[in-house]
Amino acid sequence: MIKVFDLTKAYGDRIAVDRVNFSIEAGKIIGFLGPNGAGKTTTMRMLTGFIPSTDGKIHIGDYDLDTHPLEAKKLIGYLPENVPLYTDMTVLEYLGFMAEIRQVKKNRNACMETLEKVQLENRANSLIGSLSKGMRQRVGLVQAILHNPPVLILDEPTVGLDPAQISEIRKLIQSLGEQHTILLSTHILPEVQQVCDRVLIINKGKLVAEDTPEQLQKQLHGNLCVKVQIANLNQELISTVEQLPGVLSARETAPNWLEITLQADTEIRPHIIRELVQNGAEILEFKHSVMDLEQIFLELTREELPAETN
Numbered sequence: 544m545i546k547v548f549d550l551t552k553a554y555g556d557r558i559a560v561d562r563v564n565f566s567i568e569a570g571k572i573i574g575f576l577g578p579n580g581a582g583k584t585t586t587m588r589m590l591t592g593f594i595p596s597t598d599g600k601i602h603i604g605d606y607d608l609d610t611h612p613l614e615a616k617k618l619i620g621y622l623p624e625n626v627p628l629y630t631d632m633t634v635l636e637y638l639g640f641m642a643e644i645r646q647v648k649k650n651r652n653a654c655m656e657t658l659e660k661v662q663l664e665n666r667a668n669s670l671i672g673s674l675s676k677g678m679r680q681r682v683g684l685v686q687a688i689l690h691n692p693p694v695l696i697l698d699e700p701t702v703g704l705d706p707a708q709i710s711e712i713r714k715l716i717q718s719l720g721e722q723h724t725i726l727l728s729t730h731i732l733p734e735v736q737q738v739c740d741r742v743l744i745i746n747k748g749k750l751v752a753e754d755t756p757e758q759l760q761k762q763l764h765g766n767l768c769v770k771v772q773i774a775n776l777n778q779e780l781i782s783t784v785e786q787l788p789g790v791l792s793a794r795e796t797a798p799n800w801l802e803i804t805l806q807a808d809t810e811i812r813p814h815i816i817r818e819l820v821q822n823g824a825e826i827l828e829f830k831h832s833v834m835d836l837e838q839i840f841l842e843l844t845r846e847e848l849p850a851e852t853n
């Protein structure tokens with residue numbers, strides 16, 4: 544449904560999105576993850592035709608966004624990070640207004656039906672200014688689905704909402720996912736695990752992973768992860784472990800907990816324990832750790848330490 548080839552965006556000298564390739568099948572909910580400034584919003588803006596790309600191609604359905612922008616854009620509904628809402632309009636007035644701008648024919652009944660999809664039909668005559676943030680976000684969603692597009696692009700739809708509102712919007716996204724292909728950017732990792740079929744992870748403008756959350760777990764573990772609780776954990780011990788052959792990384796992830804990522808093809812755990820004890824470590828616990836999505840995300844987007852300079 545969405546195909547992206549070598550998509551690139553430069554703002555002057557700064558490359559915000561760097562030769563990104565992915566494709567999204569119809570009927571899936573895809574999570575788009577990345578740290579701040581990774582390029583999520585820029586990618587989404589290019590997909591929606593909101594800003595032009597510097598290079599690369601975007602196909603939405605059967606249409607190339609460059610050569611058939613109107614046809615391609617009709618297939619997309621977009622919920623931007625900050626939806627411009629008119630607080631002195633009622634929900635229904637706003638929908639009528641958006642329908643007019645988009646040149647979608649919507650009578651009152653059709654607008655009410657769309658409102659039902661986001662459970663806002665009871666607030667049709669409320670002023671947008673009087674609605675809670677969660678309800679306003681639903682108004683944002685309603686303007687995105689107004690022309691019944693097969694693709695929805697949602698930029699951080701739960702940001703700034705309280706936990707109850709987050710849960711409501713999440714359920715709504717899941718129900719919209721039954722009829723739409725959805726690309727959803729978020730910072731909330733449990734959201735991805737609960738809602739998304741697949742995950743794209745972007746870091747510094749480059750796509751660093753694309754898979755199901757489960758496959759990402761397997762793919763990285765490929766590498767093995769162990770956690771060691773050490774009463775007297777210090778930088779010297781961490782450096783000792785880091786330098787052992789077969790150790791990919793060693794980090795203090797919680798007070799007194801050392802997390803070590805190992806190559807899976809060699810068994811060096813006894814060697815690690817020996818080295819730690821010989822270097823005075825007081826080991827309290829040693830356990831195998833299964834990476835959750837948060838750890839995978841951190842692993843893939845971790846800042847590489849600059850090479851030491853003398």
Ligand SMILES: Nc1ncnc2c1ncn2[C@@H]1O[C@H](COP(=O)(O)OP(=O)(O)OP(=O)(O)O)[C@@H](O)[C@H]1O
Binds near residue numbers: 577
């Ligand atoms: N209009 C612009 N002009 C110049 N640089 C920009 C512009 N918009 C974004 N950038 C830069 O491009 C990079 C990617 O930004 P983008 O907003 O796409 O990231 P993001 O992943 O959506 O981040 P966040 O999660 O913080 O919204 C950042 O370094 C940002 O500073």
